[in-house]
Amino acid sequence: MAKLTVNDIEVRDKRVFVRVDYNVPMEEKDGQMVINDDTRIRETLPTLNLLIQKGAKILLAAHLGRPKGKREPSMSLRPVAGKLSELMGRPVAFVEDCKGPEVTRAASQMKAGDLLLLENVRYYSEEEANDPVFAEQMAEVAEVYVNDAFGSAHRAHASTEGVARIVAKRGGVCAAGLLMERELKFLGEELEEPARPFVVILGGAKVSDKITVIDRLLEKADAILIGGAMAYTFRLAQGRKTGKSLVEPDKVEVAQSALKKAAARGVKFLLPVDDVVAEPVKTSQLDKKGKPIIDWQNPTVNASQDVPDHAAGLDVGPATTQAYSAEVLEAKTILWNGPMGMFEDKRFAAGTFGVAQAVAEATQKHGAKSIIGGGDSVKALNKAKLGNQVTFMSTGGGASLEFLEGKILPGVAALTER
Numbered sequence: 001m002a003k004l005t006v007n008d009i010e011v012r013d014k015r016v017f018v019r020v021d022y023n024v025p026m027e028e029k030d031g032q033m034v035i036n037d038d039t040r041i042r043e044t045l046p047t048l049n050l051l052i053q054k055g056a057k058i059l060l061a062a063h064l065g066r067p068k069g070k071r072e073p074s075m076s077l078r079p080v081a082g083k084l085s086e087l088m089g090r091p092v093a094f095v096e097d098c099k100g101p102e103v104t105r106a107a108s109q110m111k112a113g114d115l116l117l118l119e120n121v122r123y124y125s126e127e128e129a130n131d132p133v134f135a136e137q138m139a140e141v142a143e144v145y146v147n148d149a150f151g152s153a154h155r156a157h158a159s160t161e162g163v164a165r166i167v168a169k170r171g172g173v174c175a176a177g178l179l180m181e182r183e184l185k186f187l188g189e190e191l192e193e194p195a196r197p198f199v200v201i202l203g204g205a206k207v208s209d210k211i212t213v214i215d216r217l218l219e220k221a222d223a224i225l226i227g228g229a230m231a232y233t234f235r236l237a238q239g240r241k242t243g244k245s246l247v248e249p250d251k252v253e254v255a256q257s258a259l260k261k262a263a264a265r266g267v268k269f270l271l272p273v274d275d276v277v278a279e280p281v282k283t284s285q286l287d288k289k290g291k292p293i294i295d296w297q298n299p300t301v302n303a304s305q306d307v308p309d310h311a312a313g314l315d316v317g318p319a320t321t322q323a324y325s326a327e328v329l330e331a332k333t334i335l336w337n338g339p340m341g342m343f344e345d346k347r348f349a350a351g352t353f354g355v356a357q358a359v360a361e362a363t364q365k366h367g368a369k370s371i372i373g374g375g376d377s378v379k380a381l382n383k384a385k386l387g388n389q390v391t392f393m394s395t396g397g398g399a400s401l402e403f404l405e406g407k408i409l410p411g412v413a414a415l416t417e418r
Contacts, residue, residue: 002418003184004175006047006146012055013112017142017167018177019159019411020044021149021395022062022080033079040151041084043395047148047177048088048115055112059141060084061098061121061159062149069125081117092117098124098159099137107141121159128157135162142167148177150184151374151396153411154403164414174415179395184412186371186392187403194333195369196222201328201355203228203338204376207251210338212405214258217335223268225324227316227340227351231272234259235305238271243307244280270324274317276341276348277302279310299347315341316351325358329366334359337373337400339380353384360389374400 021044025036035041051058065075081094090113095106098118106116121127126134135158139145145167147153152160164174176184200221202210207230217224226234229246236247237255262269278296285293301317302308316324321340328334336359340351359381362368370390372378375397381387394400403409 003181003412003415004173004418005181006050006054006175006177008418009144009173009175010054011051011144014056014143015059015107015110015141016051016056016144016146017059017061017139017163018047018051018146019149019152019163020060020062020177021151022060022077023064023151024080026064026074026079028074033074033076035079035083038083038087040395041080041087043179044148044177045087047146047179050178051146052113052115056144057107057110057112058115059103059107060115060117061138061163062117063122063127063152063159064120065122067120067122069123071123075120075122077117077120084115084117088115090115095119099134099140103141121157127159128155130156130158130162132162134158135166139163139166142172144172145174146177147174147411147415148179149411150180150394151399153180153396153409154399154407156410160411161414164411168414168416176412176415180412182392183394183396183400183403187373187394187400190369190371191220191333191335191404194220196333197331198222198333198335199327199331200224201324201334201336201338201359202226203230203340203352205229205246207233207248207255209401211251211254211258213337213401215261216404216406218258218261218265218267221267223270223327223331224262225270225327225355227272227320227324227355228338229313230338231316232307232313234271235307238305241306241309242313243277243309244312245307246312268327270327272313272316272320273305273323274301274303274319275307275313276300276315276317276351277307277311277313278347280312296345296347314345315343315348318350321351321354324355328355328358329362331362331368334362334368334370335373335404336370336377337375337404339376343376343380343383349383352380356381356384356386360386363390373404
């Protein structure tokens with residue numbers, strides 16, 4: 001997928017509309033919204049520094065949270081302007097809108113190298129609807145379009161697709177930022193002809209979320225290692241008991257089909273041989289969705305392929321961790337998407353962290369290329385303090401999955417071909 005990048009384009013004294021992913025975690029402290037993790041902001045710095053060196057006038061557009069078309073003060077990007085200014089070591093102006101007279105006025109006063117952050121594009125419901133009039137209004141100040149928000153590239157929204165189409169129609173160029181370029185390289189080009197053995201680690205909750213990826217990767221992988229709750233749907237497909245584990249009974253035939261395809265293609269398809277189980281007990285507390293919070297009691301290692309009726313599987317066990325780690329250490333290319341268990345609870349984190357350690361060791365000691373497909377896998381690696389010991393960590397959860405499935409991402413399709 002050869003797209004123009006910021007390295008290829010002339011931007012001196014031009015207003016460059018840059019779509020970034022500043023959907024950062026925040027919390028309220030002393031009446032102020034404070035950024036908990038600035039990773040997504042830091043990841044855009046190489047693109048911004050290059051555009052500054054090239055003399056661009058940079059307008060930054062992003063979303064934060066789900067304000068559902070309303071001005072929700074807790075989801076304002078104003079704190080991001082302050083953090084970006086701190087990281088860049090230069091002023092970052094902020095305007096309380098993403099279109100209209102205020103934006104036009106601020107943009108008209110910009111000089112080469114200036115940075116202007118626009119307010120949350122999702123304050124308008126027209127953003128997610130990819131409304132053409134709204135996109136046109138945002139595009140008024142744009143001479144060049146750059147997308148560096150891979151994590152939002154699977155959405156055909158106004159700021160990710162609509163503005164790009166309008167800029168292109170006017171004869172302007174639409175390019176990938178440096179982060180977007182890396183995502184396309186590692187999730188695309190590097191996995192086209194992977195060095196072998198090519199080992200894929202897939203976890204997470206549902207087979208239905210990953211089945212298209214499994215199907216596609218069965219054509220390329222030498223081994224696929226399954227963890228997380230999705231493993232129990234495969235166990236159900238093998239006639240095993242799953243107790244109170246999260247399963248998708250309606251996906252049993254899909255799981256059986258994947259197992260048959262793996263056998264036919266000679267792909268190792270490994271399922272957990274043991275797990276860590278616990279008994280779910282409902283509490284009187286409710287989560288954000290209004291559902292009772294579960295207290296997991298009496299966690300134990302279960303060496304059987306069957307889960308006891310009273311328990312649920314929440315992590316792969318030590319024997320599985322050892323077997324999976326051995327497979328990973330033989331690999332030359334590793335793709336990992338989805339944790340092995342409920343790693344947020346330290347009682348159920350050993351499997352995920354053990355596999356993470358093996359991925360880091362394969363990379364650092366054996367020269368394997370390790371690609372982490374975004375989402376919870378990245379969180380787990382960072383929690384294990386191993387994020388800097390792998391080859392590449394994707395910034396896109398849903399976008400990574402859709403790209404690996406072979407789907408066309410609207411935000412990428414809208415960029416100018418090289």
